[in-house]
Amino acid sequence: MADDDTASLQNNPHDFGKLLHGCNHYRRRCKIRAPCCNQIFFCRHCHNESTSGLTNPKERHEIVRHDVKQVICAICNTEQQVAQISKEQFHCNDCGICRVGGGTKFFHCQKCGSCYDVTLRDNHACVENSTKNHCPICYEFLFDSIKGATIMNCGHTMHMDCYKEMISQNQYRCPICSKSVCRMSRTWQRLEHEIEATAMPEEYRYEIPILCNDCNNTSKASFHIIGHKCNHCKSYNTRRIGTVTNSLERQI
Structure with a gap:
């Protein structure tokens, strides 16, 4: 199987080195030159993590993503101007930022103020600007997070991975409002039987x-x-x- 994957990548030049480069935030084959400090990083998150840890508070800063003009190829180290955009990357005018995952797979909810998976269209409780908050589990800011998010029955939002971990720990209440995050009718029936028997x-x-x-x-x-x-x-x-x-x- 590994040989077949390697052969496939070799046959398609657009896939050369795919998934072999990047950082903990993105798997991609280019780096960015930060216009604010002229340093090279794989992504803006790497830049912000690095500069936020500087000992001199005056030197700490965050990159403005729209100011990035130069990229460096991770395969050949060629530096060039920002050009072609990945097919899986799309820009949401309402959010004002670029997102990953494919534009056809997401929609923008005007009330929630963010993009969600199309399966949640007309199928979620809206909370105004719900993603302009931190994930209640890991406390990462949700709006510009690269991790997938889900909306609970109460309308509050958290990372999908955090949600799955919470459910695996048998925790079914929203950490924010304490409402049930999913349908609990079967659980209530089980408790009913246990109470009747005790x-x-x-x-x-x-x-x-x-x-x-x-x-x-x-x-x-x-x-x-x-x-x-x-x-x-x-x-x-x-x-x-x-x-x-x-x-x-x-x-x-």
């Missing part, structure tokens, strides 16, 4: 006030060590908002 001792059979994280309504629920069900939307994504102090309420 009777609480007599001294713990009382009601407590709860707040539902999903519908934001308050109600009362029978205390149980496993969970408390919202009387409005039937969600178990709830939190206890008070204690029972009256002995009469304990007997109800």
Whole structure:
């Protein structure tokens, strides 16, 4: 298989050295010359990471991506003016920046203020300028991140990789608003069965006030060590908002 891949790259000159060059941010065959300091880096992120660590605060700076005029080929080291754009790279006029992944695979949501995968068109909850924030997991700024992002049911956005890692850790609440990030009906049914099969001792059979994280309504629920069900939307994504102090309420 490796030999076949090598032969394919050799047969197509446009693929020569493809995926063999680049940095942790991009796999590409050219570098940029930063007009601000005249240094060479694989990308603007590499430049910003390097200059942000300078010991002299006055020398710290970030590159203005639109000012980059010169690129250096990573294959032959030829320096030339910025020219041909990769087919997988596209410019979004509404975002004001270039993105990777192919223009036909993304759309710009005017309310959210960013580009998303076309599968999310008319299929997501909008939150104004939702990507003009940091990922709640890794805290990288989302708007100009090169990592793929996803929108949760509540409308908040995070990196897709961070979302998958969160789900793998059995965490199903949005780190920002605590709403359920996906459909939880099967999980609620399982909890229902577990609660029915686990009777609480007599001294713990009382009601407590709860707040539902999903519908934001308050109600009362029978205390149980496993969970408390919202009387409005039937969600178990709830939190206890008070204690029972009256002995009469304990007997109800």
